[in-house]
Amino acid sequence: xxxxxxxxxxxxxxxxxxxxxxxxxxxxxxxxxxxxxxxxxxxxxxxxxxxxxxxxxxxxxxxxxxxxxxxxxxxxxxxxxxxxxxxxxxxxxxxxxxxxxxxxxxxxxxxxxxxxxxxxxxxxxxxxxxxxxxxxxxxxxxxxxxxxxxxxxxxxxxxxxxxxxxxxxxxxx
Amino acid sequence: xxxxxxxxxxxxxxxxxxxxxxxxxxxxxxxxxxxxxxxxxxxxxxxxxxxxxxxxxxxxxxxxxxxxxxxxxxxxxxxxxxxxxxxxxxxxxxxxxxxxxxxxxxxxxxxxxxxxxxxxxxxxxxxxxxxxxxxxxxxxxxxxxxxxxxxxxxxxxxxxxxxxxxxxxxxxxxxxxxxxxxxxxxxxxxxxxxxxxxxxxxxxxxxxxxxxxxxxxxxxxxxxxxxxxxxxxxxxxxxxxxxxxxxxxxxxxxxxxxxxxxxxxxxxxxxxxxxxxxxxxxxxxxxx
Numbered sequence: 001x002x003x004x005x006x007x008x009x010x011x012x013x014x015x016x017x018x019x020x021x022x023x024x025x026x027x028x029x030x031x032x033x034x035x036x037x038x039x040x041x042x043x044x045x046x047x048x049x050x051x052x053x054x055x056x057x058x059x060x061x062x063x064x065x066x067x068x069x070x071x072x073x074x075x076x077x078x079x080x081x082x083x084x085x086x087x088x089x090x091x092x093x094x095x096x097x098x099x100x101x102x103x104x105x106x107x108x109x110x111x112x113x114x115x116x117x118x119x120x121x122x123x124x125x126x127x128x129x130x131x132x133x134x135x136x137x138x139x140x141x142x143x144x145x146x147x148x149x150x151x152x153x154x155x156x157x158x159x160x161x162x163x164x165x166x167x168x169x170x171x172x173x
Numbered sequence: 174x175x176x177x178x179x180x181x182x183x184x185x186x187x188x189x190x191x192x193x194x195x196x197x198x199x200x201x202x203x204x205x206x207x208x209x210x211x212x213x214x215x216x217x218x219x220x221x222x223x224x225x226x227x228x229x230x231x232x233x234x235x236x237x238x239x240x241x242x243x244x245x246x247x248x249x250x251x252x253x254x255x256x257x258x259x260x261x262x263x264x265x266x267x268x269x270x271x272x273x274x275x276x277x278x279x280x281x282x283x284x285x286x287x288x289x290x291x292x293x294x295x296x297x298x299x300x301x302x303x304x305x306x307x308x309x310x311x312x313x314x315x316x317x318x319x320x321x322x323x324x325x326x327x328x329x330x331x332x333x334x335x336x337x338x339x340x341x342x343x344x345x346x347x348x349x350x351x352x353x354x355x356x357x358x359x360x361x362x363x364x365x366x367x368x369x370x371x372x373x374x375x376x377x378x379x380x381x382x383x384x385x386x387x388x389x390x391x392x393x394x395x396x397x398x399x400x401x402x403x404x405x406x407x408x409x410x411x412x413x414x415x416x417x418x419x420x421x422x423x424x425x426x427x428x429x430x431x432x433x434x435x436x437x438x439x440x441x442x443x444x445x446x447x448x449x450x451x452x453x454x455x456x457x458x459x460x461x
Contacts (some may be wrong), residue, residue: 015215015219015222016222019220019222019226020226023223023226023230024226024230026227027227052182052183052186055187056190058190059190059194063211064211064215067211067212067214068215068216070212072201072202073197073201074193074194074195074197074198075194075198075202077190078191078194081190085191120202121202125202
């Protein structure tokens, strides 16, 4: 019961984090910088949930992020599931549940999502409409800021999405 | 078959979750359409949260700026305080000027209402109301301004006193509240005559020589009768305050509240062309 509750709770948390991110960046920098507050949620799913639950949760989060991003459909959903899997893979060799580990993973995941989005969009977009590599600087800043914001988000998620069962890291068992 | 599916359930689900979005993306990325229902749902769902967060963040930031991060506020407050003090001083000065303007306007109106008299305006520059001595105020006009002894001194409210001592550029005015001052008056309502004598202190004067049979009630207004040789007729002197009729005697006694508050006089008019002060002062002879 608790396990299945986490997916809708993750969806709600995504909406809240998207809204908070949009509002905070507007307040602090007027949109000059961005922060992807929902990515630590994907990292949290990768660390704290099982493969099935986490993958579905990541897909739900991705769908909502796709809706919030307003870009081509499926891009962020795909990247979210990939990031979730990446976290599970990356978390296995070290203690990613520490605060520092969570922070680094969140920053890397954010950068990976940004980088992946730029790559895929450059691949599909027509010449001239494709995002430039200059966007990667902005992605890097976004990754750093998201990493900094990750610990408090994790603190909230730990209390909101009750940890039901910690499963061993790795994609397959 | 089913056992195989069950065995690789996780792999299959994950693969579907990866491949389907990617396929959808690749299929539609080159032809982006309008916003879908889900886009609109996300917008609708996040809008109130954004608004709430915006309200909260704004509150926090404003609270921080207003109540915590007060660097430079002390200097600013000091500057503002100085400005406020300067403006207050300026305001006080302007208020004073306005009040003075009003008083002078009233004096002017008073003089204009009495075409039979010519007046010289003066400022009160000193007061001496020692209970052991005379009740005097000093004005900044003297004999060189055409002022002579015994000339009546008035304000817009009424009689203040008469010129007592003269110098070329200043004069002492004996107030109606002095014990040596006696002004012949008439009751405005009943035309009954009497004298108003000071009691040696700012405040109520005494009504003298009012016949017991005269019609006199509390609240009666008293004006100069013009019979004392000092004050022209019709200047307000005061209001009857307490009437005391004894069981016997020729006169009735009363207190009079002067029309002029001698403690607050600042500008006065000396009536230089009123009846010449040749007659015996009322202080030395009753009006009747």
